[in-house]
Amino acid sequence: MDCIVCQRRSGYNRAVVELDSGRELGTLCVRCEREQFGEFSDELGEPDATTCVFCDRDAFWALPKWLPSTYETEGKVVSFVDYDPSTAALALCDEHFDRLGVEELPLHAPDDAADQRILGQTED
Numbered sequence: 001m002d003c004i005v006c007q008r009r010s011g012y013n014r015a016v017v018e019l020d021s022g023r024e025l026g027t028l029c030v031r032c033e034r035e036q037f038g039e040f041s042d043e044l045g046e047p048d049a050t051t052c053v054f055c056d057r058d059a060f061w062a063l064p065k066w067l068p069s070t071y072e073t074e075g076k077v078v079s080f081v082d083y084d085p086s087t088a089a090l091a092l093c094d095e096h097f098d099r100l101g102v103e104e105l106p107l108h109a110p111d112d113a114a115d116q117r118i119l120g121q122t123e124d
């Protein structure tokens with residue numbers, strides 16, 4: 001997954017999700033997050049993905065953080081990353097989203113935009 005702003009590989013930092021459809025449109029890398037939001041994104045208050053963080057308009061985009069997690073299945077520990085757009089503290093209206101300098105959004109969500117991504121399995 002490439003960062004929607006700088007087009008470089010972003011790893012698992014933040015996803016960019018369209019709130020209406022729940023479609024994942026891309027990712028935002030740590031570097032661009034710092035540049036756009038500074039330390040701001042660390043100091044956000046109550047998770048609230050309904051209002052833009054910069055103004056009072058409705059949020060159209062949520063930028064939830066990927067959080068590492070694990071679960072156990074058949075005696076194996078599976079590590080994965082997941083996010084929840086509805087509790088994303090970082091949400092933006094159309095206008096402020098535009099100001100991120102997004103080059104272009106993919107027309108179609110990638111087929112592998114599953115809710116969870118398997119990073120690896122370890123035998124227990």
Ligand SMILES: [Zn+2]
Nearest residue numbers: 003006029032
């Ligand atoms: Zn970037």
Ligand SMILES: [Zn+2]
Nearest residue numbers: 052055093096
């Ligand atoms: Zn706004």
